Amino acid sequence: MQIEVPPPAAGGHHVRPPIRTAVTLPEPSASPAPEASTAAQALAAAGDAESARDVGALDAAARQAAARLGRQKRGLVERLIYGPAPDTAELQSGAAAAQRAGDRGHGVVAAALGCLARGEAFTADGKLSAALRAAVAAERGYGFTVPAEFGGLDGRYVELALVEEDLAANGLGPLAVEISGELTIGAGSLLAYGTDAQKRTFLPLVAEGQLMAFGLTEVGIGVNAKKVRAYVEPDPQLDGGKGGFRLHAAGDRNKLWITNATHGALVGIVARLGKDGKQVGLFVTRLPDHDIARGDQGQDFGFRCESSRTGAFTANHNSRLHFDHYPLRREEQIQADGVEVLFYCLRMGRCMLAAMAAGYQRMFAADAAADAEARDGVGGAVIQHELPRQHLGRMLGGALQSRALSHLSLQQDADGHDLAGLRDLTKSAAATSALESQIACERVLGGRSFDQGSRVHQARANMHVFGVVEGEDDLILMGMVKDVTDAFTSRCMAGMLGVIQSINQGPDGKPLPPDRRLLRLTPWTLFTDPGRLWTATRRLLGTGSFWRLEGWILGNGLIEVLRLPLLLLPTRWIPRYQLLPEGLRRYARFAEQRLRWLRWAWLGINLWFQLELTRAQIPLQRLGKVIEQLVTMLALVHHAAQQDASQQRVAALQCEQLMARVRGTRLLTGLLQMERLRRLVGAVGDDVAHGQSTLLDGIAPEPFAHPFEPRRAKPAKG
Numbered sequence: 001m002q003i004e005v006p007p008p009a010a011g012g013h014h015v016r017p018p019i020r021t022a023v024t025l026p027e028p029s030a031s032p033a034p035e036a037s038t039a040a041q042a043l044a045a046a047g048d049a050e051s052a053r054d055v056g057a058l059d060a061a062a063r064q065a066a067a068r069l070g071r072q073k074r075g076l077v078e079r080l081i082y083g084p085a086p087d088t089a090e091l092q093s094g095a096a097a098a099q100r101a102g103d104r105g106h107g108v109v110a111a112a113l114g115c116l117a118r119g120e121a122f123t124a125d126g127k128l129s130a131a132l133r134a135a136v137a138a139e140r141g142y143g144f145t146v147p148a149e150f151g152g153l154d155g156r157y158v159e160l161a162l163v164e165e166d167l168a169a170n171g172l173g174p175l176a177v178e179i180s181g182e183l184t185i186g187a188g189s190l191l192a193y194g195t196d197a198q199k200r201t202f203l204p205l206v207a208e209g210q211l212m213a214f215g216l217t218e219v220g221i222g223v224n225a226k227k228v229r230a231y232v233e234p235d236p237q238l239d240g241g242k243g244g245f246r247l248h249a250a251g252d253r254n255k256l257w258i259t260n261a262t263h264g265a266l267v268g269i270v271a272r273l274g275k276d277g278k279q280v281g282l283f284v285t286r287l288p289d290h291d292i293a294r295g296d297q298g299q300d301f302g303f304r305c306e307s308s309r310t311g312a313f314t315a316n317h318n319s320r321l322h323f324d325h326y327p328l329r330r331e332e333q334i335q336a337d338g339v340e341v342l343f344y345c346l347r348m349g350r351c352m353l354a355a356m357a358a359g360y361q362r363m364f365a366a367d368a369a370a371d372a373e374a375r376d377g378v379g380g381a382v383i384q385h386e387l388p389r390q391h392l393g394r395m396l397g398g399a400l401q402s403r404a405l406s407h408l409s410l411q412q413d414a415d416g417h418d419l420a421g422l423r424d425l426t427k428s429a430a431a432t433s434a435l436e437s438q439i440a441c442e443r444v445l446g447g448r449s450f451d452q453g454s455r456v457h458q459a460r461a462n463m464h465v466f467g468v469v470e471g472e473d474d475l476i477l478m479g480m481v482k483d484v485t486d487a488f489t490s491r492c493m494a495g496m497l498g499v500i501q502s503i504n505q506g507p508d509g510k511p512l513p514p515d516r517r518l519l520r521l522t523p524w525t526l527f528t529d530p531g532r533l534w535t536a537t538r539r540l541l542g543t544g545s546f547w548r549l550e551g552w553i554l555g556n557g558l559i560e561v562l563r564l565p566l567l568l569l570p571t572r573w574i575p576r577y578q579l580l581p582e583g584l585r586r587y588a589r590f591a592e593q594r595l596r597w598l599r600w601a602w603l604g605i606n607l608w609f610q611l612e613l614t615r616a617q618i619p620l621q622r623l624g625k626v627i628e629q630l631v632t633m634l635a636l637v638h639h640a641a642q643q644d645a646s647q648q649r650v651a652a653l654q655c656e657q658l659m660a661r662v663r664g665t666r667l668l669t670g671l672l673q674m675e676r677l678r679r680l681v682g683a684v685g686d687d688v689a690h691g692q693s694t695l696l697d698g699i700a701p702e703p704f705a706h707p708f709e710p711r712r713a714k715p716a717k718g
């Protein structure tokens with residue numbers, strides 16, 4: 001059956017009763033459903049019902065996306081920590097895949113660079129030009145990974161990553177952003193969740209260059225994606241009585257900061273099914289080619305697409321979308337949870353962001369190197385001096401690590417491995433290094449890096465926003481820790497969470513008031529609450545997971561003791577590292593050893609913070625950063641092992657700097673320091689939250705951009 005995509009809205013539509021999508025959310029209650037994630041159970045055990053619901057809902061969507069992917073092979077990061085260690089071929093599979101990549105993307109890059117060289121790529125106000133889009137579309141660049149049967153180039157994602165990197169490296173980062181949004185979250189959602197009819201209808205449009213956007217974020221809702229407030233109601237009269245939906249996304253339900261959204265573009269809209277419905281749906285539709293005021297010429301709906309006025313992605317379309325009683329056809333509904341689809345597609349979006357970050361950092365290094373060679377500093381050319389060279393090394397190192405992680409992640413995905421953990425640290429490592437490289441470039445270029453016409457200056461806001469889009473870095477790193485330790489935590493720790501929860505419940509089974517809750521059992525509890533400590537101890541001894549944990553500690557402890565003599569072996573004697581270039585072996589050994597030992601760091605952090613860990617973000621973020629830096633070192637070493645000597649030198653330099661950071665980050669030996677830090681963060685945060693931070697006295701905060709309904713009014717001073 002062919003679905004009609006009407007030209008941008010001229011007249012009204014009709015709909016059949018809605019089809020219920022599969023996702024059901026548990027009734028909000030004090031304790032989440034038994035299949036809820038360990039994190040949600042822990043939050044409930046700590047009595048934080050609201051977070052338990054929020055996290056439970058997000059985890060449920062992530063689990064559904066993982067189920068849809070059907071990845072049976074355990075993730076790389078989890079195996080690097082808990083074993084078995086991946087072999088060298090697997091660790092080098094990303095570099096090998098990139099070397100095998102054909103030149104399918106050559107035409108796309110050449111067409112784009114040709115446009116740039118002719119000065120036609122950007123409009124006078126710095127936007128991507130129609131000429132550039134036409135040139136890229138003619139090479140089917142917008143349909144790079146769309147199957148040939150729908151008019152695409154049928155390219156592989158690693159080939160797309162190479163195109164993305166080349167575009168960003170040559171000053172066309174915004175075009176890379178546009179194509180990535182089009183193919184990862186746009187076409188990607190249709191390929192994975194669309195019906196045959198929907199694919200036949202929308203994918204050829206994507207392949208021919210129709211822009212496609214994904215609208216999740218709203219004026220009132222950001223990272224808490226499952227709380228979207230835009231909603232649809234069934235309209236049986238729509239579409240000549242065939243039935244459909246009416247979309248309501250007015251005021252702070254407007255969709256906000258939607259990249260690639262413009263009049264006439266295709267868009268996937270995430271909306272609640274029913275105003276107070278528990279389910280979140282997804283609809284793919286074409287936006288009208290002009291704004292429509294409800295009541296105008298008898299129109300029974302309203303639509304507006306206006307610039308979101310964001311200072312990032314300024315060369316791209318980025319819009320705020322207003323829908324009022326907006327008609328959606330039944331066939332435009334994707335039969336899936338909108339947030340699940342997002343999680344499904346984000347893994348590719350994050351790999352492409354890393355590829356773009358690699359390109360941007362090569363661009364920074366190229367422009368900084370040219371200046372440093374040509375420019376006299378104090379005592380000779382800038383390039384002669386150590387610090388400018390270290391900055392250049394940081395830009396090149398950041399580029400190489402972003403490329404290595406992107407290619408390794410893409411190959412892991414292609415080989416059927418669960419990408420949990422790797423997809424997140426790939427994005428956060430790339431976004432972090434991209435920002436650091438922007439600063440390193442400023443340190444070499446000096447004032448010229450702020451010239452309005454310079455591509456280094458134009459990239460600045462994009463480097464910052466890379467840390468926010470595709471998942472905010474802090475949050476995804478904490479999520480990464482949860483994902484890669486979940487199997488161990490569920491098997492060996494979850495039972496104990498239940499015990500602590502049980503001593504925090506009153507006789508009616510309801511959580512005790514916050515001031516009476518015990519989130520940690522410490523030797524001090526013996527004096528403050530011996531009764532509950534004794535109860536917990538008795539219940540603990542009767543819990544299977546407690547003994548499983550004892551067994552795990554004994555078994556793994558013994559293995560560590562037996563492995564101790566290996567620490568004395570010179571690296572060159574260890575076959576696993578003999579396959580690597582001499583200058584990189586020590587970094588691979590260091591990274592693998594430290595990753596193994598992190599199984600003890602996670603255990604220690606859990607035993608130390610216990611249920612307090614549900615709100616102790618600093619230890620999670622710190623552990624997440626160490627995992628990110630160690631996996632990055634390993635990816636760098638194995639990627640560079642297949643490259644030329646100059647890249648191996650860049651990899652060694654970057655690994656040396658990452659190793660210094662890891663050595664400077666204390667986990668188990670930093671527990672007391674983290675306690676002290678958390679107390680100070682808590683105190684300053686309380687001052688701010690209660691209007692008692694005098695440094696803020698007399699300063700009126702700027703009104704919010706895109707005002708939203710505040711959670712609650714700020715308390716008056718004192």
Ligand SMILES: Cc1cc2nc3c(=O)[nH]c(=O)nc-3n(C[C@H](O)[C@H](O)[C@H](O)COP(=O)(O)OP(=O)(O)OC[C@H]3O[C@@H](n4cnc5c(N)ncnc54)[C@H](O)[C@@H]3O)c2cc1C
Nearest residue numbers: 214215216217221222223257258259310312313465469472
């Ligand atoms: C240039 C640009 C392009 C974009 N493109 C798109 C797009 O195409 N489609 C789309 O749907 N969205 C898009 N977005 C939106 C983007 O995804 C959101 O900005 C992002 O999800 C964060 O939401 P927010 O800005 O509303 O932050 P908020 O949700 O208001 O969060 C603010 C900060 O609070 C932190 N925070 C919140 N809860 C916690 C917690 N429990 N613990 C610790 N920290 C917390 C967050 O991490 C964040 O840093 C874009 C945004 C920009 C700027």
